[in-house]
Amino acid sequence: MHQNRVTHVALTVGLPLAAPSSLWAQAAQSAASAPVALSAPGLVATSAISGADTAWLMVSTALVLLMTLPGIALFYGGMVRRINVINTMASVVGIAAVVSVLWFALAYSLAFTPGSDALGGFIGGVERMGFAGMEYLGASAQVSVSHIAPHVPESVFAMFQLTFAIITCSLVVGALVERMHFGALLLFSSLWLLVVYAPIAHWVWEPGGWLAQLGALDFAGGAVVHINAGAAALVCAYALGPRKGYGREPFVPFNLGLTMVGTGLLWVGWFGFNAGSALAADGRAGLALLVTHIAAAAGALAWMGAEWLARKRASLLGLCSGVVAGLVAITPAAGFVSPRSALVIGLVAGVTCYWGATALKRKLQADDSLDVFGVHGVGGLVGALLTGVFADPAISGVEGSVVTQLIACVAVLGYSLVMSAVVLWITSRLTPLRVRESEERIGLDLALHNEQIGH
């Protein structure tokens, strides 16, 4: 989708692009040379930076980080048993830290640089390792930018994308709570970021990525974030096995009030997630914000309706889950569809994700503890496919194709399933994945962290 972003951005900031100034000079070239459209990260004059777009992207970055810290931590922490709340929250914080350092060290470069000619469609290069070349040169009035967003500083773009990597890795936690070793989780997340997340982000969002070249549409991460996390979660659930007592004992959630607070943070944060993915403070971002809200509301109503019909109840957890289902499904479509289409996408997602978290979950027979695949995997697939149906050329200038979307879904799902299993296997060779039964029984809070949430 970044290719679409770039096209859009070029139209938006057409004047600077066309101006015979030093805006698009490559890092190695003189600022006085002819303007060149960037095909890789490079230096531009600071005057080429859009203050409004940069400000919006910085705000969006904070919003997306809030989705994880504390959004996901609260959302998941409320759903696990009292004896595992600390561990669940610690997992999210730990992942945020380790992913941030690895993003700086290598992952950003793998995801968002063009890469070599032979492998460029599949993985980026290493020239931005340790954020090498990411400069702000105030003295010479130059700043490095990404070729994907040449009107905002690369530091802001890299930070914005980092928050996506953090939340994607954190989402997987929902499938493995209450039984995975903390150290094994951090190791798995580290390897998964480099081996699974970074390549898929490159395929879809780097203009040279093979799915971007194919024309797959993924505005804010339906495939990169949600299908990817859902697939990894399913693999983890199968590999770790069910929690002790699963299916025989009631696993009563600690505090669904926390889950509701987490849902609120996710809902608000998603405005940064989707509207921020426009990479500009413009009309398209406004539309993305609007459709995001409509889809979330529609998802909540659809889930509530389905639950009402099936169980004669409208649960708070169901409403929260429906909100997330709608948000997940609109993610790939946000910059491509109209508000009416968003309503349909949200309604379809609410029902299908309810099915995913109940009937499909029973069929799969995996203890995907907090229904990551049922909500994010299924919601991501629904959203990606419906993007192909509802993408409006009048909005973005691109037309959707269900076949192309299907190819992207299958590719991301397949790669994530296989490589997540490989990464998990490697992790298991280095450290035990699962805690001892006695530790699981007393709870991971005490067993692993020597802390308790209180009474």
Next chain:
Amino acid sequence: MSQSETFATAAHMHVLLRRKTGRVTDTEWMATNAVYATEIVRFAREKADSEGHTDLLPWADKLEAAIPEMGAPVRKPLLQKAQEALRAGQVPGGARPNSAPRAGGFADSVPASGFAESTLNNPGGKPTDGDESDTRYIGRLR
């Protein structure tokens, strides 16, 4: 039964079940949650019956006696409810036994059960009885 006695009973049950059947239980939860305690009582009696661990029975009785004080409604399997109703001479699902005529007045102008009879959340017919809570978080979250 005092709270400390309930906890002592739950602790005894925990130890016995661990030794006799290998089942690991949550003592604190057993002493405070009626649904869980009911399930443990049922499990203990089942094991006493099927595997001959009769020393579980008195502790199951003691724990059962403490359940009403745990503050949550005790859910029983539908079959057990039906059997008890038959023994008591009631027809399961049938009409309520006639109550004595009321003295009259404004309170008599509305059905006796008021909101409990509401079908607002059950447009298909009779109100649900809430038995789903027996299995609410077993094997599923949503």
